[in-house]
Each structure stands twice: as structure tokens, then as C-alpha cells.
Amino acid sequence: MTNRMAYQRIVGTRSHIEFLNILDEEEFDSPDRTMGILRNWARQYLTEPHQDLGRAGPVCPFTGPSLERRLFWAGIVQGDNIDFSLMTKIAQDMADIFPELSPSDGKDAIFKAILAIFPDLTDFSIIDAVQSYGKSTFINKGLMLGQFYPGCTRPGLWNDDFKPLDAPLPMLAVRHMVSTDYPFLTERSEWMAAYLKRFAPTVPPPARAYIVSKLES
Structure with a gap:
């Protein structure tokens, strides 16, 4: 057995909660199947096209590069006694x-991801509330900060019938904000202000058109 330490x-x-690189976790034996389920979902679903997308x-365009660069981290939170306070x-x-994970800068930093997985959780409303x-x-x-869980009904951006957050495990996920995230941020002016502060004047033309249409509607 490989030395975990x-x-x-x-x-x-x-x-x-302990967070590990899920690809390091693959190198040693573990009785917990959760990491295996997560890796399979990431490799066989997130990195592949979908006919309903x-x-x-x-x-997810970021998962493949994240896995290739070994920048995908996760922590498993056991038990079903998880409440809003603990999850927060x-x-x-x-x-x-997140900022402590390598790399802290450079072109590869954008592909970092960290997840908290709650394999025993049955009340998924807590995940929505914390998110x-x-x-x-x-x-x-x-x-x-994104939420995923079995049966999540939040629709995709390009097809209302596609449910991209429907996942085999309940989890919260964290990644860097990117310039294409603007559709997720139009609900509140403070979110758009944070987005524009970070990306203006490099906002892509499609994003500018989308923002203007939202302001005019």
C-alpha cells in the first residue's frame, strides 16, 4: 500500500475536513468508494459532450484540463447529521x-477546483441554502460556488431541459470566476459589479451584448 502521508x-x-488531490487518492487503497464515484463522474460525464447540452x-470545459494538470481536490464529509452551520x-x-492550492498564479491556476462531498446527506435543500x-x-x-446533487433541477444555460447540476453525489464546488460566467451573475447588480471590476475592459463581446440586453429588459 502506498504511504498516504x-x-x-x-x-x-x-x-x-481534510482535502486531498483526487488523483493522489487514486494511488492508494481506500475502502471508501466516494472518490471513485467522483473520478468516474468527472472523467465520463463532465469531460464529455452531451446531446442535450x-x-x-x-x-464542463474546465474539468479535463483540471484533471490533466492534477488540480482537482476534494474532501469527503461523512455522516447525515450535517446542518446549515457546519456546511457553511x-x-x-x-x-x-483555494488560494493556497498550487499554482497560485500563472495560466494553469484557472483550472484549479476544490469540492466538498456529502455522500450520506439526504436533505439537499441544505446545499442550495448554503450556496x-x-x-x-x-x-x-x-x-x-456551485451546488450539485442527485435530482438537482436547475436548468442549463443553453437548454432548459438539460440539468447539468444533477450529479451522483451531493457536493459543493469552488473554482475561479471566468469571463464566461456572466449569465450566472445577472440576478444582482452587486454580482455584475464584481464581474465587471474583475474583467472590464476585457469583457468578451457576447458578454457585453448579454449584459446590455439584461439591463434593457
């Missing part, structure tokens, strides 16, 4: 941990 890990100061390319602490830990509560804080840090 040889691999990099980082622990949240509030929640004490509504655009060309993979479901975990999300806050992820916001603190909604924390979204503004993450956006102001230049990050995106």
Missing part, C-alpha cells in the same frame, strides 16, 4: 484553502 493534504481550520464541447463552515474553509447564502462572498473573492 506522502501526499499533500490540507485541513479546514473551522470544519477540520445545447452547445458543442464537454459539459466547510464552504468558508474552501474559500480560504445561496455564500454566493456573494465567493463572487467578491473572484470565485464561483
Whole structure:
């Protein structure tokens, strides 16, 4: 068995949840199937096209490069006694941990991702509540906080019938905000202000047209 301590890990100061690189985790034996389910979902779903997606390319354009560069991290939160307070602490830990993960800058930094997985959770409304509560804080840090769980009905951007957040495991995910995230940020002026502060004047023309149409509607 490979020595687990040889691999990099980082622990949240509030929640004490341990986050590991999921590709390092692959190198040693583990009785927990959760990481295997996560890796299969990432490799076989997120990195592949889908007929109902509504655009060309993979479901998530960032997952493939993230896996190739070994920049995909996750922490498993066991038990079904997870409440809003604990999950909020975990999300806050992820916001603190994310900048510490290598690389901190350079062209590859945009592909970093960190997830918290709740394999025993059955009340998925907690995930929605924590994501909604924390979204503004993450956006102001230049990050995106996403929710995934079995049966999530939030529609895709290009096809209302496609449900991209329907996942085999309940989880929260954190990544860098990118210039194409503008459709997720039009609900609040403060979110758009944070977006424009970060990306103007390099906002792509499609984003400018979309923003103008929202302001005029």
C-alpha cells in the first residue's frame, strides 16, 4: 500500500475536513468508494459532450484540463447529521484553502477546483441554502460556488431541459470566476459589479451584448 502521508493534504481550520488531490487518492487503497464515484463522474460525464447540452464541447470545459494538470481536490464529509452551520463552515474553509492550492498564479491556476462531498446527506435543500447564502462572498473573492446533487433541477444555460447540476453525489464546488460566467451573475447588480471590476475592459463581446440586453429588459 502506498504511504498516504506522502501526499499533500490540507485541513479546514473551522470544519477540520481534510482535502486531498483526487488523483493522489487514486494511488492508494481506500475502502471508501466516494472518490471513485467522483473520478468516474468527472472523467465520463463532465469531460464529455452531451446531446442535450445545447452547445458543442464537454459539459464542463474546465474539468479535463483540471484533471490533466492534477488540480482537482476534494474532501469527503461523512455522516447525515450535517446542518446549515457546519456546511457553511466547510464552504468558508474552501474559500480560504483555494488560494493556497498550487499554482497560485500563472495560466494553469484557472483550472484549479476544490469540492466538498456529502455522500450520506439526504436533505439537499441544505446545499442550495448554503450556496445561496455564500454566493456573494465567493463572487467578491473572484470565485464561483456551485451546488450539485442527485435530482438537482436547475436548468442549463443553453437548454432548459438539460440539468447539468444533477450529479451522483451531493457536493459543493469552488473554482475561479471566468469571463464566461456572466449569465450566472445577472440576478444582482452587486454580482455584475464584481464581474465587471474583475474583467472590464476585457469583457468578451457576447458578454457585453448579454449584459446590455439584461439591463434593457
